[in-house]
Amino acid sequence: MSTVPRVTAVVVTHDRRDLLTEALEALAAQTRRPDSVIVVDNASTDGTPGLVRERFPEADLLALGANTGGAGGFAAGIARALDTPGTGLIWLMDDDTVPEPGALAALLDARERASGEPVLIASRVVWTDGRDHPMNTPRVKPGASRAELDAAQEIGCRPVRSASFVSVLVDAAAVRERGLPVADYFLWNDDFEFTTRLLRGRIGLYCPASVVVHKTGTFGGTDADPGDRFYYEVRNKIWLFTRSRGLAPAERVVYAGSSIRRWARTYLRSHDRATLRKGLREGVRDGLRRRPRPTEEVISTALRRYDP
DSSP: OOSOOEEEEEEEESSOHHHHHHHHHHHHTOSSOOSEEEEEEESOSSSHHHHHHHHOTTSEEEEESSOOHHHHHHHHHHHHHHHSTTEEEEEEEETTEEEOTTHHHHHHHHHHHSSSOOSEEEEEEEOTTSOBOGGGOOOBOTTOOHHHHHHHHHTTOEEBSOOOSSSEEEEHHHHHHHOOOOGGGOSSSHHHHHHHHHHTTSOEEEEEEEEEEEOOSSOOOTTSOOGGGHHHHHHHHHHHHHHOSSSOHHHHHHHHHHHHHHHHHHHHHOSOHHHHHHHHHHHHHHHHHOOOOOHHHHHHHHHHTOOO
């Protein structure tokens, strides 16, 4: 690959203007800056749109009239990026993600040196104290061949099967082919569904040389007690295993078994099991009885509700 496509960064935010400011300042401080930045505001009530217009006028602000969650926000932002002339790569991150100065340059370098054409490259995500963040650490692709492992290792990377929306560089052409994130997921598993769908039969890499800080309130992984958000974990996993094209049949069995084991651990460690039982019951019900609304419908409804 002799030319570097135009990079559009997409940052999704909701009521965290201070963290968003830090994230946007970090984008501006990149040794290789993105060519354009899209900020998707999920109906913030803390003056975020005004902040972006005043402090970061060069950013393309997409203000939604309803909180569509991470799933809807990234779907809307990616759709906007695909409409941005010349966009070849889309760099995705939450508003609490602070990329180190060389983060984008390292992703592009890995892409340039990779054998084949990766459709996705994920950064190393650390917490505020420098530890790898367990919530955002991609696992090595199950069943990766020795050739895949060696090719990735040669450029300091690892092959992956999925990634989170906390700093991932995706190929715009692949997104046009395989579709946007499913906006109706609202939150949880939206990035897993999207990236597995994007990566099925394709090359994806984890690039430790690209480092971002994920400023979550606490340090923890997917076993943390989710409270009433457990509903989305259950409903969305059922949608994923029954309706998504991201996983092959054998993968569905493996990941479903892993999810059930993790749910059991979460339940046993919880101090509020009644809330988890309610989330499980309602999540199973809605996952089986309903299907996700079309993403275009979710986005267009949110845009119509925006009143500047």
